[in-house]
Amino acid sequence: MKRIRIGNGCGFWGDNLDAPVRLAETGQLDYLTLEYLAELTMSILALQKAKNPDAGFATDFLDVLQRLVPILRQQPGLLIVTNAGGMNPHACARQAQHILAHAGLHRRIAVVTGDDLLPQLDELFATGHTLNHLDNGTPLAALRDRVVSANAYLGAQPIVQALQQGAHIVITGRVADASLTVGPAVHEFGWGFGAADLDRLAAGTVAGHLIECGAQATGGLWIHANDATQLENIGYPIAEIAADGTFTISKPPHSGGVVNVETIAEQLLYEVADPRHYYTPDVVADFTTVRLEQVQPDVVAVRGGTANGITNTYKVSVAYRDGYMSAGTLVIAGPNAVWKARRSGEIILAKLRQAGCTFAESYVEILGAGACVPGVITATSDPPEVVLRVAVRDERKAAVERFTKEFAPLVTSGFAGTTGYTTGRPPVREVFAYWPALIAKAAVQPIVEIL
Secondary structure (H helix, E strand, C coil): CCEEEEEECCCCCCCCCCHHHHHHHHCCCCEEEECCCCHHHHHHHHHHHHHCCCCCCCCHHHHHHHHHHHHHHHCCCCEEEECCCCCCHHHHHHHHHHHHHHCCCCCCEEEEECCECHHHHHHHHHCCCCCCCCCCCCCHHHHHHHEEEEEECECCHHHHHHHHCCCCEEEECCECCCHHHHHHHHHHHCCCCCHHHHHHHHHHHHHHHHHCCHHHHCCCCCCCCCHHHCHHHECCCEEEEECCCCEEEECCCCCECCCCHHHHHHHHCCCCCCCCCEECCCCEEEHHHCEEEEEECCEEEEECCEECCCCCEEEEEEEEEEEEEEEEEEEEECCCHHHHHHHHHHHHHHHHHHCCCCCCEEEEEEECCCCCCCCCCCCCCCCCEEEEEEEEEECCHHHHHHHHHHCCCHHHHCCCCEECCCCCCCCCEEEEEEEEEEEEHHHCCCEEEEC
8 A cells, every 4th residue: 555754844933943854864755844833923924024025934944945955856756845934925935946946956836825814804804704703702803903914724725736736845824734744645645625535634634633743742742751762862753644544653763752652642632622523624533533553663553533524614813913011030049939929029010000000911920839830730848949920911012111120120129039130121022812713615715826
């Protein structure tokens, strides 16, 4: 039975720049996927594009592509699928084309667009597409003037079209993470998107979900990781998929990390609300039918992952401006550090109230005393030092700026053992909030172009 090997060398924008190169060098891949986009990333890219029409994509991809040039010479059959295009796939593709041309490589680059709904948002509202908030039902028009980005999660179909047109590199905007893997599988095995192939699409979705976050499937964040796991040399995941939808997850030989039933099960349930209904643009996958088996060291066989229907909608990720925030820290050392730190945070907010500054949201947390997971992990004794962190958010930038000036005074007017102020005042950042919605697939038109 025909099998293809798909390795994912990136789980988010900011992931290890060496990982894709090492994976392509040693993974014996047919496809290299690179997943760069989170919800917040799209709003950042939208602002970059607003300032510079040639920006708005994940620039790390260009660094990676430059380093992949020698490998692409040696492996002319290696294909790349990535959503690095972000808010500006054409600009990303043009720069990628320049890198390849300068190296004397001739590769056909395809661009997938159509996910960016911002230019047609008012038209969508006028034709009845209200983009109501999935949690509370509020129409998006209620804050139209604050919207920064609105992108539909496209599926695998335009990726398949690009590959059918002979693309060696496919650069997309916002597509569902798992679809980066589903697309190559559909193309290679001739699967369709109708009822007859839904179970295979679901299995491909499981494969894509397992590798989409990179090293999380190969020992990253594994609860039993230790020095023997060699996280400094962690290998990134490879899905070897068969035509019937069964597959294995592994990593390159002699790399660090570990692939076992536990690491794969942990990733399987990552970011999953209802395991019977994992919604994607391609299929609704049922994760409760998945079966895992350790077949070799660092090789887990995966079976199951059946379909539980298909939707007639795309998910839409909207980002909108929601004021300003800042967070500052101080180190509090010595006896009663936790109490002194909490009181110091309260003092900061009290002094701001005296100055006439209140905030829509404020939060005091004591790092080192169980603040990361309140009520789950608590300090068993009074620690010798803790980190005080105070954060605020408000519509008024001036009020947030005033907040940043109240940390340093505690070094001389606060409790003994207060330090850690030498990095300067904390920065003020604009807040972008997340708005999830749905839109009819018929209202969105994916576009595939060969550069």
